[in-house]
Amino acid sequence: MATIVGDLGRETKRPLFVRRPFRRAGERDLPLRKNRRRRVLRPVHVLLLLALQAAVFLAAGETYLFLITWDELDIRRVEVRCAKDGLRRALEGHFATARLGNILLCDLDALRVAVRRLAWVEDASVQKVFPATLRISIVERTPFALLERDGLRLADAEGRSLEPVDSPDEYGLPVVSDAGGFARGFADKWAAARACLESLPAAERARLAGIRCGDFGSLELLFRDDPVRVVVDRADPAGDLALFRARRASWEGAYGPLETVDMSYQDRVYLRAAPPAEEPGPNLTKETD
Helix, strand or coil: CEEEECCCCCEEEECCCCCCCCCCCCCCCCCCCCCCCCCCCCHHHHHHHHHHHHHHHHHHHHHHHHHHCCHHHECCEEEEECCCHHHHHHHHHHHHHCCCCECCCCCHHHHHHHHHCCCCEEEEEEEEECCCEEEEEEEECCEEEEEECCCEEEEECCCCEEEECCCHHHCCCCEEEECCCCCCCHHHHHHHHHHHHHHCCHHHHHHEEEEEECCCCEEEEEECCEEEEEEEECCCHHHHHHHHHHHHHHHHHHHCCEEEEECCCCCCCEEEECCCCCCCCCCCCCCCC
C-alpha cells in the first residue's frame, strides 16, 4: 500500500497500482443493483421434475430390456487363442454347440473358472467383443515329467496330471515313481523329485530315465545308457551325482562292475557289485531239413 498526502494534509491509503476504468466525459458511476428476486419452486414444477425422472428411468429400462432380448447380441462366435492345437479344437468344438445367450448377460468370471478346470489350462482370460463374439486366451501348462501313479501320465511341474501316456518314449521325459504308488506323501515326494531334476546339469537330465522316490528322503536315479542305480539324498542330489561320476572308475577298479551306489547316508557310501553275468548254455537247437 502507498500513502498519499492530499492538499489538506490528510493521509489516504490507496493501492500502489490502481487501474482506473476508462470513462467518457460526463459519465457517472452507477450503483450496482443486486437481483434479490427469489425463485419459488411450485408443486407443478416438482411434478414436472418427477415426471421427467420417471420418463428417463422408463426409457432406460425399455432400452435395457430391448438390448438383452435382441437377437443381434446373441453370442454366435467364440474365438480361442491357444498354442496347443488339440486344446484349441476341443474348446472350439465345445462352444460351437453351447448356447451362451446374450453377450450382455454372459458371466465372464464363471466362464473363466469353467475353462480353468481343464487339465491343460494353467490360466485363461475371457473378453467380450461386441456385438456377438467371445475371445478366450489360454495359457497352457508345460509338460515336466511322466508320473507313474494309477498308470503312466504326463504331468506339469506342479504334479498335475495332464493326460494318460501309453509309452515312456512318447515324450522323452523322465518317469517319477514311488515304491508305494504315492499312497502317502505325494506332495513332498513330488517336490523333492522336481528339485532334484531341476538341479541336475542339462547333460545329466538328458540321460535321466527316471526318479524313484523313497520313504526316508532318498531318490534313486535311473539312466538310459547306464545300468547303475544311483541313490542320492534330497539335500544335494547334483553334488552326490557329481561325486559318483568322479569316483566311479576307482570304485569299479576295486570292486568290479557296480549295480547300486547308495550315497544317501552322511559321510558314507554303500556299493553293491553287479552279479556276474550268466554264461550262455549249450545250444540245444537242432536244425532239420
